[in-house]
Amino acid sequence: MADVLPLRLWRRFLALPLESRPKTLAVAFAVSAVCAALVTGATVILRPIQEANRAAETQLRLEALLSAIPGMEQIMAEAGGDVLSAVVVDLDAGRAADDVTPATIEAALGEAANWTALTPEQDVAMIGRRPDLAQVFLLRDAAGDIALVVLPVFGAGYNGTIRAMLALHGDMNTIAGVAVTDQSETPGLGARIEEPAWQAGFAGKRVADEAGRIRFAVASGPAAGPHEVDGITGATRTSNAITRIVRFWMGPDGYGPLIDAIRRGEF
């Protein structure tokens, strides 16, 4: 007896016209459920592969950046090593973070407490809030002094976030090279910041002048000095974004404390 009732209800349900409210709701619900399951399944399965892609790409960029720095082999030979050490630094304090390692930095950055909100005056790179921890790469020479530092930087570009890695020589003022790891700028124009030909213009440029004022800029035209890099024609806003990003991260709200600490030899 109990079996017949659900069966009868089901048959009555099936007999309803398609346009009736219960059937409409049922179809809507069924379609949504199936689609949501399909989409979620695909995302969950593919997520590890996507993250591996991103990590592999960052690693590739790092290697490409290092190989593109002029005189890199010489720097490596002088340092007597061929491996960069990855260090998690505390940006405000300008020293290595106490209890965060490269393996745990991602989890640490998931907590809102490890981000600092920026005031509009400070927020030159237009990122809203700045992470308090960053994973940087150091190369030391035979004497133990720092020969090369690779700093990850990011900021608002014209059409999305631009992420890059900036390599500085041991004087913490001369740029060794730059690699752009992520951008969504206009193809053929702003997206040319990913071209090696343009990035090569960064080598040897200085960030600040003798008085310590940050003078780095992407020029609107050919570079006109040791602090400028050639601009990209037709990509003014992307070029300005790069200028802002470098200035922010080289400044007191970015890696400034770390740079000062390295100069003082505390590292």
Place this chain on the structure above:
Amino acid sequence: MAARLWQVLTDPLVRQNPVTLQILGICSALAVTTALDTALTMAVSLTVVVVLAAGIVSAIRRFIPSTIRLIVQIIVVASLVIVIDQVLQAYFFEISKRLSVFVSLITTNCLVLGRTESFARNNPPLPSMIDALGNGLGYSLVLIVIGATRELFGAGSLMGVQILPTVDQGGWFTPLGLMLLAPSAFFLLGGLVWAIRSARPEQAEAAEHAAPAVAEAGR
């Protein structure tokens, strides 16, 4: 039956081309054609989405109440697009970054919804999928032509392979920067439409006004 299906497949290539005649799917035809590889990826993605969407909508066409038919079609297409987007990010990472938001915009691509709404809703799955394939191929044809032209004259390369050595690389070719900007795509498509309609005058639109037949004013 086979002849009928063949016609369904080949009509949208030139005679009923979705972009140049039906005015469908134009947005992405212009936005992603700065290079041939992005154009190809977009063409393949859209063709896959439209064939699968047509198949699915046609398979469940008897079970969709007419009040929610449009939103059901959209949900099906949106889910397919999300899955394709995830697959692209997993296996074709470089290209997926360059396509960025336009893969997501396949969801509202009028070509996909136009075919599901007008053909797949009223026909069995196999003809629907073939019609979708035909339209996808017609769209791909336009994308490939525009993409190849823009990349060749805008950067001197095709699929990343340098064909015309540019001045920057020590060659003779000065790239036409306009080809990488928005207006060139409009001009190229206009030219393409003109060429097709000159070759096939039956596609040309009628004039809106005919000059009245009046004898020329005498002296």
Place this chain on the structure above:
Amino acid sequence: MTDPGAVFFQAMLVDNMPLTLFLGLCTFLALSRKPDIALGLGLAVTFVLGLTVPLNQVVYAALLAPGALAWAGFPDLDLSYLKLIAFIGVIAAVVQLIEMLLDRFFPAIHAAFGVFLPLLTVQCAILAGSLFMVERQMGLAESAVYGLGSGAGFALAVVMLAAIRARLAYADLPAGLRGLGIAFVLAGMMSLGFASFAQMAAQ
């Protein structure tokens, strides 16, 4: 948030949706033969964009963004991959709601809009507005200004194109260029003109 006037004019002129970003072109080209129809379309697009972009911003920030569900106790959940379906759902609902409200309270306007409103559910410009809002990480106020600005830009472009095409009705065009062909060429020239706005917003 940066100056709302700057955001508005940037969305309207510099990042013009049909002419610079290639969005919403099917309706842009198909419905730009007569200026009064074009005006109706432009107003509808502005209205819908101005409503859906901020609404989607709220939905995204509260439900879908990575870590957004912290208020419900799921701080690790990242549902951003569902944004496409969610945005489309919101847009379809908003369009349906606007249609019902207009039909009930302003039947004359509803009759004037005709078939445009339902058409806007599937217009790529409307969805793109919400997707750009996510990509550029906008706040609520900025989303509203951006939506209105983008809509205004679309309206401006479509009315201008319609005005020119209405005049071309008397022109002696080659048969192959009539209609769609010349519309593309005109859009290209307008796009070149709008490109001159790009330097205006250079910071």
